[in-house]
Amino acid sequence: MQIEKARELGLCYGVRRAVEMLRDASQKYGSLQTLGPLAHNRVLLQELECQGVTTVDSPEKLTGPVVVVPAHGIAPDIMDLLRERGFATVDTTCPNVAKAQSIASDMAQDGLTIVIYGDSQHSEVRGLLGWAREKGVASLDPCTLPFIGDSSASQKVGIISQTTQRAESFASFVQQVCGAVLATSREVRIVNTLCDATRRRQAAAAELARTVDAMVVIGGRNSANTRRLAETCAGLVETYLIETAEELDAALLRSKTRIGLTAGASTPDSSIEQVECRLRRL
Known part of the structure; x- marks a missing residue:
C-alpha cells in the first residue's frame, strides 16, 4: 500500500500561531482558560489541557485573572465585558478572522446590511455577527435572508464569508444574493474574506x-x-x-x-x- x-x-498559520501564543502564555501565567475552544479539534484540546489550558463556554465561568480569546475570535461586546471585569486577555484571534471582523465593522459603519455566508451557530460567525452589530445576518441559503423579495426596501448590502467556506460555494451564494437584490439595492459590496x-x-x-x-x-x-x-x-x-x-x-x-x-x-x-x-x- x-x-x-x-x-x-x-495546522494552518493561524492555529499554529494560536497554539504557540498559548504555550508562551501558560509558561508565563500558569493555568489558563480559553473562552470557547481554541480551535475545533478534540485531540488538540486534550494536548493543551495537559499543559494546564482548559475551556469554558461563557464569561460567567471564568475564574481569571487571564483569559484566552480563541482563534475563531469573539464579538466586541464580549471583549468589552472581559475588560470591564478586569480580565487580562491573550488574544489568539486568527489574523484572517480579525480582517473579516474589521471588514464587517466597516460595513456596519457605512450603513450596509451585512450578509455573512456561513453557519450562524459557528463561533467565528457568531463573532462576525457581533462586529456587524445589529446590521448582520448569517445564512448558507439565500432564500432564508429576511430582505430577499422585499421590493419596497432600498438596500445597501455587503456580503462576506466565514473564512473556512469553499470558494465555489461562496461564489454561488454571492451570485444568488446579487440576483435577488440588485434591482432594489443602491449598493452591493462584496469582499472575499475566505482564508x-x-x-x-x-x-x-x-x-x-x-x-x-x-x-x-x-x-x-x-x-x-x-x-x-x-x-x-x-x-x-x-x-x-x-x-x-x-x-x-x-x-x-x-x-x-x-x-x-x-x-x-x-x-x-x-x-x-x-x-x-x-x-x-x-
Missing part, C-alpha cells in the same frame, strides 16, 4: 484525490474547514473522515493500493503522524 500526503495539510490557507488545502486535497483509490481526512467532526476538506474529496473519490488513528477501518482500506492523506487546519501534527503510521502497518 502506498501512502501519499497532500502537499499542504494540518487562503483553507483554499490551498482544499486545492491540494482535490489534486491528490484525483490520483488515489481513497482519501483519509483527519480532523474534528465539528471543524468547519475539516468538513469542507471531506466534502471536496468525497466528490472525487471514496473518502473517510476520522479524528484519530483508532477510527481507521482496516477492512475497508486493505484492498486499496494508493491512499491519500490530508488533515484539517486545526489537526495537530501528532494526529497526522499516528494515522500515517497506522496506515503503513495495514
Whole structure:
C-alpha cells in the first residue's frame, strides 16, 4: 500500500500561531482558560489541557485573572465585558478572522446590511455577527435572508464569508444574493474574506484525490474547514473522515493500493503522524 500526503495539510498559520501564543502564555501565567475552544479539534484540546489550558463556554465561568480569546475570535461586546471585569486577555484571534471582523465593522459603519455566508451557530460567525452589530445576518441559503423579495426596501448590502467556506460555494451564494437584490439595492459590496490557507488545502486535497483509490481526512467532526476538506474529496473519490488513528477501518482500506492523506487546519501534527503510521502497518 502506498501512502501519499497532500502537499499542504494540518495546522494552518493561524492555529499554529494560536497554539504557540498559548504555550508562551501558560509558561508565563500558569493555568489558563480559553473562552470557547481554541480551535475545533478534540485531540488538540486534550494536548493543551495537559499543559494546564482548559475551556469554558461563557464569561460567567471564568475564574481569571487571564483569559484566552480563541482563534475563531469573539464579538466586541464580549471583549468589552472581559475588560470591564478586569480580565487580562491573550488574544489568539486568527489574523484572517480579525480582517473579516474589521471588514464587517466597516460595513456596519457605512450603513450596509451585512450578509455573512456561513453557519450562524459557528463561533467565528457568531463573532462576525457581533462586529456587524445589529446590521448582520448569517445564512448558507439565500432564500432564508429576511430582505430577499422585499421590493419596497432600498438596500445597501455587503456580503462576506466565514473564512473556512469553499470558494465555489461562496461564489454561488454571492451570485444568488446579487440576483435577488440588485434591482432594489443602491449598493452591493462584496469582499472575499475566505482564508487562503483553507483554499490551498482544499486545492491540494482535490489534486491528490484525483490520483488515489481513497482519501483519509483527519480532523474534528465539528471543524468547519475539516468538513469542507471531506466534502471536496468525497466528490472525487471514496473518502473517510476520522479524528484519530483508532477510527481507521482496516477492512475497508486493505484492498486499496494508493491512499491519500490530508488533515484539517486545526489537526495537530501528532494526529497526522499516528494515522500515517497506522496506515503503513495495514
